[in-house]
Amino acid sequence: xxxxxxxxxTLRDVSExxxxxxxxxxxxLRNRGDVSEATRQKVLQAAKELGYVPNKIAGALASQRVNLxxxxxxxxxxxxxxxxxxxxxxxxxxxDLQPVVGVTDYMPEKEEKVLYEMLSWRPSGVIIAGLExxxxxxxxxxxxxxxxxxxxxVDGRPVDAAVGISHRRAGREMANAILKxxxxxxxxxxxxxxxxxxxxxxxxxxxxxLAKGGVQVEDQEFYSGGSALAKGREMxxxxxxxxxxxxxxxxxxxxxxxxxxxxxxDQGIDVPGQIGLAGFNGVELLQGLPRKLxxxxxxxxxxxxxxxxxxxxxxxxxxxxxxxxxxxxxxFGDTLKRR
Amino acid sequence: xxxxxxxxxTLRDVSExxxxxxxxxxxxLRNRGDVSEATRQKVLQAAKELGYVPNKIAGALASQRVNLxxxxxxxxxxxxxxxxxxxxxxxxxxxDLQPVVGVTDYMPEKEEKVLYEMLSWRPSGVIIAGLExxxxxxxxxxxxxxxxxxxxxVDGRPVDAAVGISHRRAGREMANAILKxxxxxxxxxxxxxxxxxxxxxxxxxxxxxLAKGGVQVEDQEFYSGGSALAKGREMxxxxxxxxxxxxxxxxxxxxxxxxxxxxxxDQGIDVPGQIGLAGFNGVELLQGLPRKLxxxxxxxxxxxxxxxxxxxxxxxxxxxxxxxxxxxxxxFGDTLKRR
DNA sequence: CTGAAAGCGCTAACAA
DNA sequence: TTGTTAGCGCTTTCAG
Numbered sequence: 001x002x003x004x005x006x007x008x009x010t011l012r013d014v015s016e017x018x019x020x021x022x023x024x025x026x027x028x029l030r031n032r033g034d035v036s037e038a039t040r041q042k043v044l045q046a047a048k049e050l051g052y053v054p055n056k057i058a059g060a061l062a063s064q065r066v067n068l069x070x071x072x073x074x075x076x077x078x079x080x081x082x083x084x085x086x087x088x089x090x091x092x093x094x095x096d097l098q099p100v101v102g103v104t105d106y107m108p109e110k111e112e113k114v115l116y117e118m119l120s121w122r123p124s125g126v127i128i129a130g131l132e133x134x135x136x137x138x139x140x141x142x143x144x145x146x147x148x149x150x151x152x153x154v155d156g157r158p159v160d161a162a163v164g165i166s167h168r169r170a171g172r173e174m175a176n177a178i179l180k181x182x183x184x185x186x187x188x189x190x191x192x193x194x195x196x197x198x199x200x201x202x203x204x205x206x207x208x209x210l211a212k213g214g215v216q217v218e219d220q221e222f223y224s225g226g227s228a229l230a231k232g233r234e235m236x237x238x239x240x241x242x243x244x245x246x247x248x249x250x251x252x253x254x255x256x257x258x259x260x261x262x263x264x265x266d267q268g269i270d271v272p273g274q275i276g277l278a279g280f281n282g283v284e285l286l287q288g289l290p291r292k293l294x295x296x297x298x299x300x301x302x303x304x305x306x307x308x309x310x311x312x313x314x315x316x317x318x319x320x321x322x323x324x325x326x327x328x329x330x331x332f333g334d335t336l337k338r339r
Numbered sequence: 340x341x342x343x344x345x346x347x348x349t350l351r352d353v354s355e356x357x358x359x360x361x362x363x364x365x366x367x368l369r370n371r372g373d374v375s376e377a378t379r380q381k382v383l384q385a386a387k388e389l390g391y392v393p394n395k396i397a398g399a400l401a402s403q404r405v406n407l408x409x410x411x412x413x414x415x416x417x418x419x420x421x422x423x424x425x426x427x428x429x430x431x432x433x434x435d436l437q438p439v440v441g442v443t444d445y446m447p448e449k450e451e452k453v454l455y456e457m458l459s460w461r462p463s464g465v466i467i468a469g470l471e472x473x474x475x476x477x478x479x480x481x482x483x484x485x486x487x488x489x490x491x492x493v494d495g496r497p498v499d500a501a502v503g504i505s506h507r508r509a510g511r512e513m514a515n516a517i518l519k520x521x522x523x524x525x526x527x528x529x530x531x532x533x534x535x536x537x538x539x540x541x542x543x544x545x546x547x548x549l550a551k552g553g554v555q556v557e558d559q560e561f562y563s564g565g566s567a568l569a570k571g572r573e574m575x576x577x578x579x580x581x582x583x584x585x586x587x588x589x590x591x592x593x594x595x596x597x598x599x600x601x602x603x604x605d606q607g608i609d610v611p612g613q614i615g616l617a618g619f620n621g622v623e624l625l626q627g628l629p630r631k632l633x634x635x636x637x638x639x640x641x642x643x644x645x646x647x648x649x650x651x652x653x654x655x656x657x658x659x660x661x662x663x664x665x666x667x668x669x670x671f672g673d674t675l676k677r678r
Numbered sequence: 679c680t681g682a683a684a685g686c687g688c689t690a691a692c693a694a
Numbered sequence: 695t696t697g698t699t700a701g702c703g704c705t706t707t708c709a710g
Contacts, residue, residue, distance in 0.1 A: 008687095021696065021697050022688080023688095023689080023697060023698080024695085026688070027696090033696095034695055035695070035696085036696090039695080051478055051479065051482045053458050053459050053482075054459050055461060056459040057396055057460060058686070058688040059689070060688090061396045061400050061686090061687080061688070061701095061702045061704085062687075062688040062689040062690075062701080062702055063690075063702085064690095065689095066396070076421040076424060077421050079416075082415040082416050082421070086415075089442070098456065117437065119392050120393050120394065121396060122347065140392065143392075144392075227625070227626035229624060229626060229627030229628065230626040231627070255624075259627045285594075286566070287566035287569040288568030288570070288571065288572050288601065289601065290605060347703095350703070359680090360680065361703090361704085362682080363679085363680060365705065366680090371705095372679085372680095373679055374679070375679065378679085378680085393704085394702095395704095396702085396703080397686090397702070397703030397704035398703080398704050398705070399686090400687065400688085400704070401686055401704040402686085402705055402706080403686065403705095
């Protein structure tokens with residue numbers, strides 16, 4: 001029992017305890033090079049007894065290698081990004097790379113800051129949501145000299161690589177399915193998020209395709225904050241009070257869509273006969289509602305997976321396709337007539 | 340335009356570009372010590388033009404200081420942990436500490452591995468979910484010589500500090516409320532998770548308090564995987580088919596409880612008259628269901644906040660209470676008769 | 679207010 | 695198979 005102020009154990013401590021040089025200890029602990037089994041055991045034994053935990057800071061500085069992949073996403077509080085993360089983890093788990101997550105809350109300046117912090121740890125790669133970043137952020141990404149994969153969107157020019165769906169196209173396809181099903185008086189309900197570029201692009205694609213069919217969005221409403229399910233209810237009620245003739249409601253995400261669905265069922269309204277509904281994301285969570293909401297899968301897990309694959313390939317100097325557009329499919333569910 | 344292999348910029352580059360010594364450049368970039376305004380500007384200018392991003396690895400090694408707090412949690416895919424994280428972030432944002440998240444998937448060996456990885460970066464503190472860890476993990480935590488806060492549970496002996504609720508007590512209190520409301524034939528539905536110690540403790544407290552009232556759980560059912568809402572439905576249907584006389588269903592989490600609620604409403608069963616329901620977690624997400632499910636707040640955000648406060652205090656050598664039991668309150672909602 | 683020297687704990691490269 | 699040497703890029707410390 002000592003009264004020393006706390007000091008972490010070093011290779012030197014293990015070296016002394018085992019009577020083996022620091023260099024050889026280092027080799028054993030990293031499974032590098034040839035080490036005799038006897039030495040190996042001595043070292044392992046000593047390290048274990050002391051409870052030695054290597055110092056990656058020193059290791060990284062010396063080797064100029066950091067096994068971290070920076071993952072930068074807007075939020076953890078909806079189902080979408082955690083699922084992307086698990087796709088990333090799945091792939092990285094079989095490598096020696098580790099994801100480190102940073103959250104931006106959809107704020108460009110915060111994204112810039114988080115990115116700066118993460119890059120200062122010299123990660124081996126970056127996976128970042130979206131194609132819209134500040135000029136400074138883009139400059140940092142380029143200057144970092146590491147693989148950068150922008151995910152969840154392909155409508156724009158990536159700094160380096162990109163994996164995701166086209167939200168514009170997703171909006172168009174949903175609009176076309178709605179028109180094809182015969183709906184004509186359409187309302188839109190979404191988040192009040194000027195900075196959610198993907199939601200914006202979906203909306204743009206949506207209105208564009210409607211316009212081609214000679215239809216315009218008749219009413220729209222936006223919310224921010226609060227429980228999405230409850231908001232979906234409120235907004236739907238408000239919109240139908242204002243525009244009782246609507247025959248379709250398109251929601252920018254499944255949670256508010258589910259709220260709307262529950263409201264309409266409560267009111268005894270015929271879905272999808274009198275009013276059709278659709279959301280976005282293909283949230284599995286919602287399986288189990290009285291009706292299955294029409295939606296569109298955003299290929300979240302797959303995006304994560306592919307992005308991680310690109311990073312690992314690049315880190316190993318292998319060739320990979322660096323622009324991957326994934327194809328979401330419409331799930332008609334029980335709230336959008338099939339034609 | 341050069342064809343050099345990529346090399347990160349260093350202080351030396353900034354030093355040369357600005358004609359100021361490395362040491363002074365370092366001072367400027369860290370806002371340390373006195374530097375003349377003129378020099379300061381020269382340095383800042385040069386750093387910006389070059390796009391210099393400091394190398395924290397080298398900085399951390401030299402200063403023996405790492406502004407990272409390791410946060411280790413079982414999962415990101417239910418609402419509970421993201422909310423803890425946001426409590427932590429809220430507090431750390433006003434300091435120079437940064438959370439780094441690791442996920443264990445409720446697996447002790449993975450927890451051990453994640454912990455090892457994180458400790459090898461020499462963080463300033465650890466926040467880790469739960470009080471149950473492998474011996475090796477506990478040893479590492481003790482040996483790290485940094486503040487360690489175990490959160491989300493206080494039923495046990497922490498390595499260092501603890502913040503959370505007593506799940507045993509939470510189970511007891513819910514049982515008592517149920518008995519007080521007059522229910523007697525009680526079913527339990529939960530996750531098949533031997534490693535979710537908090538769910539287990541709740542169940543233990545629950546049965547213990549029921550027993551004191553001379554009541555036993557009449558039927559129980561466990562699930563794993565799949566959409567919680569859908570599972571809640573299925574399990575409820577199965578249980579009521581088997582045990583039609585039950586008058587109360589206690590769910591180990593709100594999502595399956597919500598599934599059960601939707602099922603019962605579909606069936607036109609009188610809730611909470613014929614059957615009462617309760618879940619656990621106080622998930623805000625579910626506001627907006629036709630009825631509000633009875634539940635119990637797990638003080639998630641508050642746990643995160645308090646844990647972060649303990650870490651920051653300790654890092655600054657301030658005194659803090661290191662054992663904090665939070666008090667969850669029952670929300671009766673519309674599915675548990677009030678007495 | 680500014681700079682020079684020493685070294686943080688580890689690993690690359692080379693020598694034995 | 696093992697050991698030695700020289701840094702990695704920064705900050706601490708001390709001297710101007």
